[in-house]
Amino acid sequence: MEANLLDKEQTFETLDLDDRLLRALGVMGLVHPTLVQAKAVPLALSGKDILARARTGSGKTAAYCLPVIQQILRTKQGVPLTDPKRNATRALILVPTKELAEQVAKYIKDLTQFCAKELSVVNIANNAPLHMQKPILAERHDIVVSTPARILQHLSAGSLELRESLSMLVVDEADLVLSFGYEEDLQKTITYLPKVYQTLLMSATLTKDVQELKRLMLRNPAILKLEEDGDDSARSLTQYAVHCSETEKFLLIYVILKLRLIAGKCIIFVNDIDRCYRLKLYLEQFSIRSCVLNSELPLNSRHHIVEEFNRGVYDYIIATDEGQMKGEADSDSEDDVDGGDDSSDREKAKHQQQEGERGKGKKRKRAQDKEYGVTRGIDFKGTAAVINFDFPKSARSYTHRIGRTARGGRKGMSLSFVVPADSKERLKWGSTKNDDERIYAKVVEKQKAKGAEIHPYKFDMKQVNGFRYRAEDAMRAVTKAAVQEARIKEVKQEILNSEKLRAHFEDRPADLQFLRHDKALHPSRVQPHMKHIPDYLVPRITGVAKADGVADSVNRDFIPFHKPGQRRKGSKYRQRPHKKAKVDPLKSFGGGRKKGK
Numbered sequence: 001m002e003a004n005l006l007d008k009e010q011t012f013e014t015l016d017l018d019d020r021l022l023r024a025l026g027v028m029g030l031v032h033p034t035l036v037q038a039k040a041v042p043l044a045l046s047g048k049d050i051l052a053r054a055r056t057g058s059g060k061t062a063a064y065c066l067p068v069i070q071q072i073l074r075t076k077q078g079v080p081l082t083d084p085k086r087n088a089t090r091a092l093i094l095v096p097t098k099e100l101a102e103q104v105a106k107y108i109k110d111l112t113q114f115c116a117k118e119l120s121v122v123n124i125a126n127n128a129p130l131h132m133q134k135p136i137l138a139e140r141h142d143i144v145v146s147t148p149a150r151i152l153q154h155l156s157a158g159s160l161e162l163r164e165s166l167s168m169l170v171v172d173e174a175d176l177v178l179s180f181g182y183e184e185d186l187q188k189t190i191t192y193l194p195k196v197y198q199t200l201l202m203s204a205t206l207t208k209d210v211q212e213l214k215r216l217m218l219r220n221p222a223i224l225k226l227e228e229d230g231d232d233s234a235r236s237l238t239q240y241a242v243h244c245s246e247t248e249k250f251l252l253i254y255v256i257l258k259l260r261l262i263a264g265k266c267i268i269f270v271n272d273i274d275r276c277y278r279l280k281l282y283l284e285q286f287s288i289r290s291c292v293l294n295s296e297l298p299l300n301s302r303h304h305i306v307e308e309f310n311r312g313v314y315d316y317i318i319a320t321d322e323g324q325m326k327g328e329a330d331s332d333s334e335d336d337v338d339g340g341d342d343s344s345d346r347e348k349a350k351h352q353q354q355e356g357e358r359g360k361g362k363k364r365k366r367a368q369d370k371e372y373g374v375t376r377g378i379d380f381k382g383t384a385a386v387i388n389f390d391f392p393k394s395a396r397s398y399t400h401r402i403g404r405t406a407r408g409g410r411k412g413m414s415l416s417f418v419v420p421a422d423s424k425e426r427l428k429w430g431s432t433k434n435d436d437e438r439i440y441a442k443v444v445e446k447q448k449a450k451g452a453e454i455h456p457y458k459f460d461m462k463q464v465n466g467f468r469y470r471a472e473d474a475m476r477a478v479t480k481a482a483v484q485e486a487r488i489k490e491v492k493q494e495i496l497n498s499e500k501l502r503a504h505f506e507d508r509p510a511d512l513q514f515l516r517h518d519k520a521l522h523p524s525r526v527q528p529h530m531k532h533i534p535d536y537l538v539p540r541i542t543g544v545a546k547a548d549g550v551a552d553s554v555n556r557d558f559i560p561f562h563k564p565g566q567r568r569k570g571s572k573y574r575q576r577p578h579k580k581a582k583v584d585p586l587k588s589f590g591g592g593r594k595k596g597k
Contacts, residue, residue, distance in 0.1 A: 050201065094170065
């Protein structure tokens with residue numbers, strides 16, 4: 001955590017926390033609270049309702065987890081273990097996505113590692129059937145983490161009773177919860193709660209919808225607007241954009257990743273699921289390994305992929321945020337209440353989205369998880385850069401995407417490809433209607449309002465023309481059949497790793513063998529020579545401003561693979577005087593005689 005986000009004047013010991021919590025924080029390497037933690041924790045411990053606005057990566061999760069755990073430990077202090085009132089669900093934490101629910105539950109377990117016998121937490125946001133979760137809820141865990149839709153199902157079915165025991169309600173990423181269409185679920189959930197309880201709302205933006213939720217759920221709240229200074233935010237994130245054709249996008253992503261012009265881990269965003277696999281297969285032609293994250297993958301697979309990315313198994317993750325924001329496309333209503341929110345635009349965008357879903361419904365074969373989210377909530381660790389391979393469909397989505405880097409005060413960069421409106425290659429490569437320039441203009445306007453600037457990524461296309469043939473050859477290898485086979489391969493992998501099918505395969509080992517040895521019908525063509533880059537293809541790159549996450553070699557006139565002044569071994573272009581070769585007469589047939597004599 002960078003110094004500009006920490007409150008160095010305080011430590012967690014000054015926040016009146018339980019010794020077991022302080023010990024866990026020490027093990028996690030946390031000494032000084034962030035600004036939102038230093039302000040929110042004392043207010044929450046005093047029993048105040050809170051509406052906190054703080055940007056992504058500022059420590060909002062700990063800001064509500066710490067007081068929730070502390071209050072429960074206080075309540076249980078002195079209560080005999082045999083008292084039936086000791087076991088009760090006292091806190092409900094609602095989050096917009098299943099991925100975030102899993103992370104919050106894991107974070108609470110880390111904080112309670114030294115008081116696990118005193119406090120228990122359960123996450124019910126997974127895909128398990130309701131009847132399987134009912135006995136788990138019957139154990140009356142102290143903290144329940146869920147999405148609004150799933151908790152409402154359990155409350156309606158009578159699997160969980162909260163009217164007598166609940167004392168704290170937390171809604172994390174409140175603006176995102178509402179954008180997922182959970183407003184009606186929240187209103188119905190409130191009818192199952194007691195009349196008096198403490199509420200904590202955490203949000204990155206204070207939209208009009210969040211203000212309505214505040215009136216509905218909060219009583220005389222403390223409002224914390226803890227955005228960092230615009231100048232600091234602008235310095236931590238450097239934004240670039242390059243205007244290019246669809247083919248040039250593939251060419252540039254190849255050159256940038258292969259030459260390591262962007263150092264560190266990257267999240268590459270595309271706009272639909274097919275593009276995920278198309279880009280993954282394309283990069284595989286050059287031995288650039290990446291993983292895919294989208295809403296069709298099962299929840300356990302998504303968790304596994306994020307963990308592998310965070311551990312450094314993969315440096316590049318290709319992700320989609322398709323359908324994440326209901327009514328997001330073209331509405332661009334992510335501004336705070338001061339900026340206004342046109343409801344007619346939202347209704348129009350919602351109608352357009354519904355029409356698009358009707359038109360695509362016949363072609364869709366696999367169900368997508370409606371509670372999937374990648375641009376907000378998931379903790380991608382150490383992300384140096386975000387690449388918008390497909391430009392987002394709204395300015396709001398752009399803001400959420402670039403928020404995955406430059407988190408926690410760290411520096412980062414974003415690079416966006418913008419396809420001109422008159423380009424005709426867009427439809428050729430399977431993408432949607434080209435609105436890049438129109439949305440880009442809105443993004444530039446909104447970023448200027450926040451004190452940020454999008455710089456042009458000055459990449460001389462003439463200097464990378466030598467890579468063009470390779471890029472086009474790799475694009476030809478990624479056929480529709482190869483993309484389809486890649487998606488089938490994902491299904492096979494899920495079947496092999498499925499816990500539910502383990503018993504089936506144990507009883508029928510032949511089925512497992514058939515599945516393992518089933519070869520791809522249309523495997524992608526990988527050419528070994530594409531893995532390496534010959535020296536003569538290495539371009540001279542100039543005019544790119546230095547930013548954190550960009551390799552130093554970008555700022556040089558030439559990207560050498562040898563030290564200056566050092567002769568390259570085996571090079572046929574050696575700059576040295578020509579010397580006449582000596583001839584050993586004993587080793588030559590001519591005996592040293594000149595030809596013709």
